[in-house]
Amino acid sequence: MNALLDVLDLETARLGPLSLRLAVGELVQVTGASGSGKSLLLRALADLDASRGLVRLGDCDRDRIAPGDWRRQVAYVPAETAWWAPRVDGNFPPGWRLHDAKSWLACFALPDDALDWEIERLSSGERQRLGLLRALLNRPRVLLLDEPTANLDRENTQRLEAAVRRYLAEHGAGAIWVSHDRLQQDRLGGRVLEIHDGRLRS
Numbered sequence: 001m002n003a004l005l006d007v008l009d010l011e012t013a014r015l016g017p018l019s020l021r022l023a024v025g026e027l028v029q030v031t032g033a034s035g036s037g038k039s040l041l042l043r044a045l046a047d048l049d050a051s052r053g054l055v056r057l058g059d060c061d062r063d064r065i066a067p068g069d070w071r072r073q074v075a076y077v078p079a080e081t082a083w084w085a086p087r088v089d090g091n092f093p094p095g096w097r098l099h100d101a102k103s104w105l106a107c108f109a110l111p112d113d114a115l116d117w118e119i120e121r122l123s124s125g126e127r128q129r130l131g132l133l134r135a136l137l138n139r140p141r142v143l144l145l146d147e148p149t150a151n152l153d154r155e156n157t158q159r160l161e162a163a164v165r166r167y168l169a170e171h172g173a174g175a176i177w178v179s180h181d182r183l184q185q186d187r188l189g190g191r192v193l194e195i196h197d198g199r200l201r202s
């Protein structure tokens with residue numbers, strides 16, 4: 001298998017040791033009871049929380065990549081996105097391209113002028129889609145998606161699933177997707193891992 005993300009004996013204060021390998025283009029789902037540590041796992045992989053163990057992106061160890069670069073390449077998309085600027089596009093990463101942003105807006109069935117919207121007016125589902133869009137503009141190699149469709153209706157859920165699939169196929173990226181939804185697990189397919197007692201099991 002052509003490994004994109006290789007995780008060996010990852011440990012944090014509350015998790016592990018756990019190991020995981022994500023292939024180029026692969027989407028792995030993570031499930032588990034509420035409070036089992038799914039978000040903590042994604043945060044540890046994104047280097048937002050301290051962890052020990054080997055984490056490698058392609059053939060490069062995480063220790064050799066500056067934390068900011070790592071987080072751009074291994075992007076954590078939380079269920080509740082944080083925004084700092086008052087307008088949507090004021091929160092986009094440096095160098096973002098209008099063409100890319102518009103093409104993702106179309107995938108999410110949002111109008112072009114959503115880029116100018118005030119953050120305050122966004123519904124929770126709009127926040128969730130625009131939070132993913134913001135992450136995609138950095139062209140990450142790995143997406144860490146924390147219940148990315150929690151606030152979406154069925155139609156928008158399926159749009160977002162298709163958008164992530166498109167992104168993985170076009171960019172040879174990988175994704176770890178936290179989901180509680182059995183029907184979604186069936187639609188997305190691929191491996192489903194469960195967190196239990198701080199460990200991953202298939």
Ligand SMILES: Nc1ncnc2c1ncn2[C@@H]1O[C@H](COP(=O)(O)OP(=O)(O)OP(=O)(O)O)[C@@H](O)[C@H]1O
Nearest residue numbers: 014032033034035036037038039040041178180195
């Ligand atoms: N900073 C912290 N200090 C103490 N406990 C924490 C901290 N962060 C998370 N926890 C605890 O760790 C456990 C795992 O949290 P996590 O957010 O990863 O759960 P989860 O599996 O994502 O749950 P859910 O499905 O409800 O979102 C929870 O019991 C949570 O209260």
